[in-house]
Amino acid sequence: MKKRRYLQTVPGEVIGLRRPTLPARLLEALEESVGRAHAVVDPEICAQFETDWTGRFRGISAAVVRPGSTAEVAEVLSLCSAAGVPVVPQGGNTGLVGGGVPMGGEVVLSLRRLTYIGEVDDSTGQLTVGAGTTLGALQQHLAPLGLETTMDLASRDSATLGGMAATNAGGLQVLRNGSMRSNVTGIEVVLADGSVLSQLRGLPKDTSGYDIPSMVVGSEGTLAVITQVRLRVGPANDNRVVALLGTASLHDAERIASRLRNEMENLRSAEIMERTTLLLVAARHGLPALFGDDTPWVLLIELSGRQAAGVTTDQLSEELTFKVAAEAGRITDSAIGSGGTDLQRLWSYRELIPETLAALGTVRKLDVSIPPGGCPGFVSAARDLVGRIAPSARLHVFGHLLDGNLHLNLLGVSEKDGDGLDLSVLELAVSLGGSIGAEHGIGRAKSHLLHLVRSPEEIDLFRSVKRAFDPMSTLNPGVLIPS
């Protein structure tokens, strides 16, 4: 098999129509390594691994291999590397930038069978999990122990912790705990050549060498394949209060959120949404429609704390009510809740947005990072751009307000208009001091735009680092770094 069979394609395009065939000897060796049932070339089974959640990225793989242990991952990589066959590591396939989709006939290396969950070390509050463990599975495992994850995101039941590490995932608690890189304390990876590197001690302090965990986190499968992750977890914040605060402008919402952060120790989340989006959610899911026409923006606030540290629900409710009263001039309407049902109902407006929009058609998603404070200016300019470039498109904005992280969701945009729109919106974000990726990664969708935000010297250095880890460039070629 020639290596150029696997050349990179442009996003969205599938190379040819025929599924590439692996050399028989390689396929046999892979079958022997992971078991016949887990080295698959059947097109129907492969298909599940060849499309992402959005449906925008769809490709063809030479095979799907699903190892059940680190040793098997090492064998698979060593075999593929020896044969010069490129590999796409894949977790829950919930990334939104095509980073885990085989676009050039690569071998898909699914890590989902690595579902190990280790014991919690009480003295450090850490545990080790297999890369294929979903966030939701870990949360369910921790709850009866009085513990919780420091990360949370809406795709918790599909997203794997290995994938979350590979993409430096963010989510709903970043303002309290930081992104994935801040919560990963150790890692086990396999290099392209099959070497296993394990830094799972999770010592609070360790200066013995370069920090492999923080290099691999966020590298989107281009440097190494993550097989185990050591994670910080925490005692459960068992007392929680959620409020939906309506505002007349994004600026007002930002002022309220900043003030709450400065004056409260217990702020966990500050999510921004548009009322027009919430009306769609309400209609689809039979929820009450919220607030009136004077309220284009809705800010979701969660406070949470630990009973054991003396934080009660009453105290949180009181504190929040008091702060809301102090901001009465900026708040058009509000709803506050603290019981289990209330919490779920209030959060459902936020969490049902992606599914609601997806039901209306193919959603073009852009994830941008804006310096906090710059969101109102960005949204207004982005709306102008959409109006100019794709006048019939509908734009829904939501995101993590205090992180300066907005998700632009576009319905009714052609793939052709879309490319120009992406470019203009991302250029706008960068011109305001922001970035073309906040928490979704760069993937295949934006690697050709990396130069907007990184200098030629930086991209050169990225290439050198990539070569240091993966000299033959068989790991996720075309992802993150422009080819």
Added chain:
Amino acid sequence: MKKRRYLQTVPGEVIGLRRPTLPARLLEALEESVGRAHAVVDPEICAQFETDWTGRFRGISAAVVRPGSTAEVAEVLSLCSAAGVPVVPQGGNTGLVGGGVPMGGEVVLSLRRLTYIGEVDDSTGQLTVGAGTTLGALQQHLAPLGLETTMDLASRDSATLGGMAATNAGGLQVLRNGSMRSNVTGIEVVLADGSVLSQLRGLPKDTSGYDIPSMVVGSEGTLAVITQVRLRVGPANDNRVVALLGTASLHDAERIASRLRNEMENLRSAEIMERTTLLLVAARHGLPALFGDDTPWVLLIELSGRQAAGVTTDQLSEELTFKVAAEAGRITDSAIGSGGTDLQRLWSYRELIPETLAALGTVRKLDVSIPPGGCPGFVSAARDLVGRIAPSARLHVFGHLLDGNLHLNLLGVSEKDGDGLDLSVLELAVSLGGSIGAEHGIGRAKSHLLHLVRSPEEIDLFRSVKRAFDPMSTLNPGVLIPS
């Protein structure tokens, strides 16, 4: 000039007696670049840059160059790299492992003139500082603004923020805010060839490429020269309470500290010290001798919080007094204080230890990381080793208890016994799941021992990463990675 003039020596040994001479053309170019006053070959002036704080590491440099801007740093590196002359970047020279000392006649690149302090961005709580800014200068700058650094350490008035970033420094607040890597949100570096890479946006979320800040932090000047650091700072924790708690065993101290962490939101520091050490401090500095013979260990606890977030000194004092009462069975004696003078007096027992021990002779320092919970076993076994290998030595242990980070200070050890002792103690730490470096770095002192804690595959990868950044290996050769 031949490149081998600069070959690495073993720690403590000076190569030859003659100061190497730079080619006249290079020296002239350096003088032109930074100004004649800042490119120095005068042995008397150079001498201040050739010895570290401990006096254990002493070398000879070809010249000391002190650039005043990033552009000058880039010129100096480009000139040295073109001439194949190795460079040792140097900050405040307070590192304790010889990482900033020229051992092979290198050019010392002192960053101390880069003392810029930028404006604080209120929306992110970040600012950018020059690498040569000392931690103390930044703290003094922030105090009138009602702000404080998230890092603190006893050498604050000498340690530079560039040096702290290069070594991933820890200190007195790691249990609350993490080590330097967790507090650096952006960085500007110059590569060996003079390219300037700047990632100073400090966006809360950014997935656009590999994370250069977290790669360079902790690389001890071997990958790039740090010229600016973007840092998280925070609102001042204006209300503070400190307690010294005497215990009969290290085990008791650990149990108390763990419990306080689990049950209190405001714990800032948990420092462990030996009473025998504090008696020396008290005698030298005219402080009252503390506690009785039944108290071999003293735990220093600080709680701190913000008035604006509703945390008062009274509340902290009450909370701490209540917790101390609950642990009465484990506490032999205690002293609590909260006013400015009291705080300073109680902290001075801890902060005057290094100077007090240094006044008694050459101190051999070992900085180890132990999995939290393992400190009592480690200390008792380390004491046995000292008794066996260097029976006349005096061992003083202090450190950051909840980080599992102990500093072993040895007086009266010959350089010969010392090497064997280092090896045995570090092997012990590793055998318990710990590391040979916690917050002091590896430097020249321990690079030959890196294999104790890192696998050959890991060290190979470190070498590849080093080559990716610094292909000619002119930056701090012999430091961190074994040569």
